[in-house]
Amino acid sequence: MSEQKNPEVTQEVPKRTSAKKWTESAKKVRGLVRDMYVRAFTEGKPVAWVMFTLVNELFVAMDIVPVYPENFAGLCATKRVGNPFIDRAEADGFSNVSCSYARIGLGYAALWKDMGEIPPFAPDGGMAKPIMTVGSSLVCDTRYKWFQTYSRYMDVPYYAFDMPSPPAATVYRPDVREQYIKYNLAQLQGLVNFMEERLGKKMDWDKLDEIVRRGEKTYVLWYDAYMLAGRAVPCPFPAEDSFNCFVPAFFLMGKVEALDFYQGLYDEIKYKVDNKMGSIPEEKYRLLWGGGLPPWHTMQIFNYVEEQGALFVFQSTYLPLRPADIPDRITNPLERMVYGRYETAINRAEDDKKLGLFGLCNFVGLGNPLLFVDEFKVDGVVMHWLRSCRGTTIGQVYQKNLLEERTSIPTLFLESDMCDIRDYFEADWKMKLNALFETMEARKRAGS
Amino acid sequence: MYFVGVDLGSTMTKVVIMDEAVLACVIGPTGAEHRRLAYKVMEETLRQANLPFDEISYVVATGYGRINVPFADKQITEITCHAKGVSSLFPTVRTAIDIGGQDAKGIKIANGRVVGFVMNDKCAAGTGRFLEVIANDLGVRLEEMGELSLNSKSRVGISSTCTVFAAQEVVSRIAEGTPIEDVLAGLHEAIASRVYRMVERLKIERDVVVTGGVAKNIGVVKALEEHVGFPVLVTEEPLLTGAIGAALLGKELTLNALESGRPIERGARRLEEATFFK
Numbered sequence: 001m002s003e004q005k006n007p008e009v010t011q012e013v014p015k016r017t018s019a020k021k022w023t024e025s026a027k028k029v030r031g032l033v034r035d036m037y038v039r040a041f042t043e044g045k046p047v048a049w050v051m052f053t054l055v056n057e058l059f060v061a062m063d064i065v066p067v068y069p070e071n072f073a074g075l076c077a078t079k080r081v082g083n084p085f086i087d088r089a090e091a092d093g094f095s096n097v098s099c100s101y102a103r104i105g106l107g108y109a110a111l112w113k114d115m116g117e118i119p120p121f122a123p124d125g126g127m128a129k130p131i132m133t134v135g136s137s138l139v140c141d142t143r144y145k146w147f148q149t150y151s152r153y154m155d156v157p158y159y160a161f162d163m164p165s166p167p168a169a170t171v172y173r174p175d176v177r178e179q180y181i182k183y184n185l186a187q188l189q190g191l192v193n194f195m196e197e198r199l200g201k202k203m204d205w206d207k208l209d210e211i212v213r214r215g216e217k218t219y220v221l222w223y224d225a226y227m228l229a230g231r232a233v234p235c236p237f238p239a240e241d242s243f244n245c246f247v248p249a250f251f252l253m254g255k256v257e258a259l260d261f262y263q264g265l266y267d268e269i270k271y272k273v274d275n276k277m278g279s280i281p282e283e284k285y286r287l288l289w290g291g292g293l294p295p296w297h298t299m300q301i302f303n304y305v306e307e308q309g310a311l312f313v314f315q316s317t318y319l320p321l322r323p324a325d326i327p328d329r330i331t332n333p334l335e336r337m338v339y340g341r342y343e344t345a346i347n348r349a350e351d352d353k354k355l356g357l358f359g360l361c362n363f364v365g366l367g368n369p370l371l372f373v374d375e376f377k378v379d380g381v382v383m384h385w386l387r388s389c390r391g392t393t394i395g396q397v398y399q400k401n402l403l404e405e406r407t408s409i410p411t412l413f414l415e416s417d418m419c420d421i422r423d424y425f426e427a428d429w430k431m432k433l434n435a436l437f438e439t440m441e442a443r444k445r446a447g448s
Numbered sequence: 449m450y451f452v453g454v455d456l457g458s459t460m461t462k463v464v465i466m467d468e469a470v471l472a473c474v475i476g477p478t479g480a481e482h483r484r485l486a487y488k489v490m491e492e493t494l495r496q497a498n499l500p501f502d503e504i505s506y507v508v509a510t511g512y513g514r515i516n517v518p519f520a521d522k523q524i525t526e527i528t529c530h531a532k533g534v535s536s537l538f539p540t541v542r543t544a545i546d547i548g549g550q551d552a553k554g555i556k557i558a559n560g561r562v563v564g565f566v567m568n569d570k571c572a573a574g575t576g577r578f579l580e581v582i583a584n585d586l587g588v589r590l591e592e593m594g595e596l597s598l599n600s601k602s603r604v605g606i607s608s609t610c611t612v613f614a615a616q617e618v619v620s621r622i623a624e625g626t627p628i629e630d631v632l633a634g635l636h637e638a639i640a641s642r643v644y645r646m647v648e649r650l651k652i653e654r655d656v657v658v659t660g661g662v663a664k665n666i667g668v669v670k671a672l673e674e675h676v677g678f679p680v681l682v683t684e685e686p687l688l689t690g691a692i693g694a695a696l697l698g699k700e701l702t703l704n705a706l707e708s709g710r711p712i713e714r715g716a717r718r719l720e721e722a723t724f725f726k
Contacts, residue, residue: 397649400564404651410564413649431512432567435527439562442528446561 018078019240019299022279023272025265026241032248032257033075033124040065040128046199047128049105049150051143053136053163054341055191057215057254057333061208062195067127068251069105069150076104077296077419079123085111086420100388100419102146109153130154132198134191136161140391159194162187166345168352177342184338192334205333211254212333216326216340221262222249223320229269230314230376234278237269239289239312240302246318284309285379285440290316290369290403290411291396292384293418301429308437314376316369317392322347357402370402378409379440382433385415387423408443412436449505449702452493453694454520455529456486456513459549459576460661462691463493465504466699472497475687478513478549486517487720501719506698506712510690512551521715524697526690527555527565533693534657535560537683542653545672545680546689547643547662549576554647564650572611574642576661579668582635585615586628593632597667600633607638614638633667640671656680659689 021027040047043065050059050066059066076082082100085107090096092110094103108127111119118126133156135147144160151158163184170176192203225245229237237245245265252258271277287305289312295301302312324343330336351371369381381403383396400411412432417423450471455462457478463486464473474496476489486509494501501519509520510529517523526546534544535557544555552574556564572578583590604621607614614635621631639662644652656676662668663686673680683689705712 400649401651404564408563410562412564413566427512428567431525432527432565435525435562435565438525438528439565442561446559 017080017298017300019302021241021244023237023241023245023265023268025261025268026237026244028261028264029244029247032252032261033071036071036251037067037124037127040067041125046131049127049130049133049147049154051134051136051138051147051161052250053134053138053161054253055161055163055188055337056251057208057211057337058188058191058195058203060254061204061211062192062199062201064195064199065128066251067130069108069127069146070101071247071251072108072123072127073101073104073419074296075123076108077421078299080297080421081121081123082297082419083421084121085119088114096420097388099140099142099146100417102142103388104419106146106149106153109150113153130156132157132159132194134159134161136163138163138165140389157194157198159191161191166342168345168349171342171345171349180342181335181338184341185334188334188337209331209333209336212336214256214259215254216323216336218249218253218259218262219320219340220323221259221266222246223323225262225266225269226314226320228266228273230372232269232273232278232313233286233377234276234280234283235286235311235313236272236277236279238279238302238306239287239315240294240299242315243294243299243318249320250318278311280306280309280311282309283311283313285311285437286377287312288314288316288369288372288376288378288381290381290383291399292386292392292414293317293389295384295416295424296418297416297421298424298426301426301433304430305433308433310380310437310440312382313378314372316372321345322351368402369399370406373403373407373409379444380409380436381411382436383411383413385413387415387417388420389418410436410439410443449699450497450499450503451695451698451702452490452504452507453529453533453691453696453698454486454490454507454509454511454514454517455526455688455690455694456509456511456517457526457548457690458512458551460687461486461489461511461513462688463489464688464691464695465493465497465499466692466695470688470692471499473685473688473691486513487519490519490719501717506702507715507717508694508698508701510694518716518718518720521698521717522701522713524694527553527562527567529690529693529697530659531555531557531562531693532560532696533689533691534659534683536692536696537689538655538657538681540655541657541681543647543650543656544689545643545647545656545658546660547575547639547658547668548660549580551575552643552646552660552662554643554650554652556650556653566646566649568642568646574639574646578611578614578639579635579662579665581611581615582618585619586622586631588628588632591664594636594665594667594669596629597632597636598670599629600627602630603633603637604630605637606631606634633671636665636667636671637674639668640675644672644675652676654678658682659686661687 045065047065082104085104088107088110089103133147133150135144248258248261321344324340386393453464461478462475465471472493474493507520509517510526514523546553553567
């Protein structure tokens with residue numbers, strides 16, 4: 001059937017959607033991301049589709065190229081090509097309120113199956129064919145079934161990796177600690193066994209040890225760079241850059257590129273902080289992105305905020321927790337990984353305890369905005385209600401109430417989705433942001 | 449000195465002229481031609497007050513169409529303007545609930561200043577549009593819906609998820625023989641519960657003032673009172689709160705500038721229709 005087109009009707013051309021990059025480091029991320037996808041095709045190594053689970057080091061050690069559909073979905077949203085995948089997933093019956101990261105990846109897999117080839121509009125050449133998929137329980141339960149479904153579309157084996165967050169209320173109990181470490185070690189070992197079986201080769205434990213220790217150094221640099229930037233007035237590294245720069249920590253952890261990247265980021269931020277180099281001429285209002293994933297489809301909105309004289313100086317969504325000091329006596333790399341995770345949870349509990357909130361916050365990666373308001377001289381907090389992400393939306397009202405009880409700064413809820421552009425309404429966002437600016441201005445005028 | 453507030457809402461355009469009190473006010477439909485109508489409503493208000501435009505000291509535009517008011521000196525969001533307007537009428541207000549034609553919002557206020565707000569987003573359920581659609585389907589006048597619903601003996605449950613689904617539900621209830629007052633009471637409860645759930649994110653505190661066109665519907669107001677658990681306050685003309693707030697903010701800006709010797713920041717002040725091409 002020939003395609004009929006009305007020459008009078010043209011499709012609206014998407015404007016630039018991504019935000020301006022303020023740091024040289026953030027400018028490098030796009031290249032790293034492109035390489036991730038290209039390498040999966042060109043290196044000739046086995047590929048796994050993996051849910052982010054803080055175990056990238058295992059894949060690096062086994063010479064498996066991990067591809068992260070979560071990142072791919074964000075990339076599609078930024079390029080505004082996510083919705084055809086979403087439509088395809090919904091046509092298979094996935095609810096329009098199920099995770100849009102999942103819907104994009106599932107639609108990609110379904111379209112690949114339909115077309116017998118990678119959908120041509122997939123950015124960066126798309127995700128290469130996997131030999132396995134690995135789902136996990138970290139942060140939300142969708143991550144199990146989502147990757148199991150991939151395995152069905154792509155006809156490859158699936159491994160369900162359980163990684164519960166250390167239980168906040170009982171984190172100091174020795175018996176809980178012992179059980180947690182034992183359970184997580186078994187889970188990690190199970191994943192290693194699965195990889196070994198699938199590849200027909202054994203884990204090189206010395207290599208893994210080297211990679212894990214490199215990852216530990218990378219994590220510390222990541223944390224130090226982010227905190228240094230958040231405290232700085234003026235701030236040289238706004239949230240939109242920070243939303244880019246978590247990528248190597250999540251998806252390249254353990255690799256030399258990641259270590260080099262964070263060394264470079266730390267050095268760049270340190271230089272700018274030492275030389276009082278900010279991002280915008282005057283930080284009339286310092287904002288905190290206090291929860292919810294960013295709007296990958298319209299990151300340019302951060303520049304709109306800057307045009308009004310405000311800057312998001314920090315984001316507490318993709319947040320490294322205060323790193324653990326892992327003793328040298330722990331020589332098993334899997335034990336080092338689990339120990340590090342448990343100790344960072346204790347650090348989190350210590351921080352929460354200072355606020356009198358011990359036992360409430362359970363998430364590994366999601367920060368409590370209250371921790372940063374005073375230290376980072378924040379004038380207002382913005383939270384993003386996501387139609388399709390329960391994991392990062394639940395708790396926002398609680399956090400907002402805490403902010404209201406303990407500070408006098410305003411909090412704004414913006415609503416949309418991390419990837420699904422249908423849930424975004426720009427005029428509404430701009431109006432709400434302007435109302436926030438007016439509120440902060442009135443507060444400043446009143447001297448409170 | 450005279451100050452003008454223009455509230456270009458999604459359904460109605462409201463203009464007030466104030467000095468110490470409201471001198472004149474006009475409410476007209478916004479419609480698709482709002483770029484022309486804002487100016488016409490303004491002219492009508494000036495006529496009522498018997499004032500030439502030159503005598504107006506300051507004009508603040510608010511509402512979703514605020515950028516399409518070429519005679520305004522300044523644009524201020526409806527959040528700030530509503531808070532100001534409500535606080536001036538009810539100084540004890542802590543929570544303002546505004547239910548307009550196409551949006552509903554909650555504003556938390558302390559000492560006359562905004563401390564937080566929430567708004568609905570891209571959904572007609574929970575707004576005046578919801579009532580308009582149903583009134584049209586039932587052949588009931590919008591103005592009589594509230595009073596009618598107070599006669600209800602047994603309120604029916606109506607979905608507040610989607611206006612279209614709710615309209616279908618209403619039609620099927622009527623077809624079943626359910627009395628219209630019970631259906632209307634169910635509709636009002638659906639709106640009230642949706643708005644309550646949204647505004648409660650701010651923690652509703654007393655006094656609560658309800659504004660916007662839907663505040664004229666006694667059925668919705670009563671249903672809201674059931675949810676909040678105490679009586680709410682309603683302004684005499686609930687449509688004008690934003691425009692009054694805008695005029696008062698204009699007055700504040702002008703007097704502050706005069707007091708401090710700063711020049712008054714003015715807009716283009718073209719009393720004409722807005723177009724896309726200028």
